[in-house]
Amino acid sequence: MTIKTIAKALGLAGLFAAGAASVALNAQTLAQPTPDNPLGLPETINIVGDSNPNERTATAVVNGYVITGTDVEQRVALVTSASEAEVSDAELDRLRIQVLRNLIDETLKIQASEALDMRVERAQVEQTFQQLAAQNFPENPVQMEAYLRSIGSSPAALKRQIEGELAWDNLLRRNVNPFVNVAAEEVNEVLKRLEESRGTEEHRLGEIYLSATIENREAVLANARQIVQQLQAGGSFVAYARQYSEASTAAVGGDLGWLRLGQLPPALANAARGMQPGQLVGPIEIPGGYSILYLIDRRQVLTADPRDAVLNLKQISIGFEEGIDQAAADEKIQQFTTFVGGLRGCADAESAKQAIGATVVSNDQIQARQLPEVLQGMILGLQIGQTTPAFGSPEEGVRVLMLCGRDDPKQAGAPTFASIERQIEEERINKRAQRYLRDLRNDAYIEYN
16 A cells, blocks of 8 residues: 655746846836836845745646646655665655656646646545545544655655545546447457366566657666665565556556456566565566566466365474574474474474474464465375474574464455456557557646746
8 A cells, every 4th residue: 555745836826927028126216116026126136144945935836736846756755665675765756756747747637637627526536535544544533644755755755646536537537438348259259268178377567657659768668677676675566556557447556457468468477487575576578668567466266275275283382592502402493392292283383392392373263375485285284183393593582383273264265357447448548548648648748947
């Protein structure tokens, strides 16, 4: 879940006019108002005292709306707060460029919505803001505002982003969604192909899509590579997708849902084919731009996934005295593994407390997929009463997991007619939405400073 920024016009329109007569300003003579200079301001402005440290410098004007340097910096702060790695000065410069593009697109969406009498109500924005606050700070939602300021952003920044997303939803509902139709025959054909491919793999992928033209392709590619570096350093894929991706799936953190590789463009399918869950690949060149892929999970089509099994596990663990030497630690580990190997089942597990001073913890409602990947295969290969090999270290403790029960999934959640229909609709809406945004950019008057 992530957070974004706001750009507020400073309301200075009409304070400055071209062609004002030059009038000397001294202790005795003040400039007089004229039709071209209603406030009687001098041409040359001399600042007395320190300049305002909160001065906002205009970065771009979009159809008359001012996007300031403050707006850009607050949005950048929201992005970098999601990254665990330190961001270099060069990366910050690239971030500012991308953020400015995002703010321009956001402004175009809001303006287009207002032009069609679909202005986003402030009450809607406030409600969404409070929902996000409750999700991120469930015990004290008012901490949200303090947090935003602490990272160099502001509540207004997030609210502006919320307004942009709501405005875009309004536009898509009126100008895109009604023109996307999916025939029943198309859905039935997909369901038929799914049944024919039962048992084959499908992937749940996240994508960050960046559009590129011949003119800006190199710059976009450099930016995509920097995003990949930040993600590899610990950045949140969901946060970066919401901030950078130009696909409509940005609103859900780039999640493409479950797909078979044949449904993807060839370049993306080839990249995803060898990926493991949790792996990141990209940037990948595709028609119209670049994509960064993240494999969330993988499963077999219309086949129950053994990782959905609900397990009853006992964890048996021992700790070590601080500063214990390696020989003593090895001896204690050997005693532990010998004892565990002699257990006759789950009923015997509790005896480890008295016999070797072990700690025994039970959990009867854990899915196999919730375990670290290296343990999933071990656990799923066990019979009731068997244990995994011992794992850990003297520093963190050594433990085993004993399987005491397993409820396998009865059947896979087969896709429904409605879910397939919705997936096809979303794909077509995404393509139309990209064209719609390009049209808004082409029709806009944008002045850069």
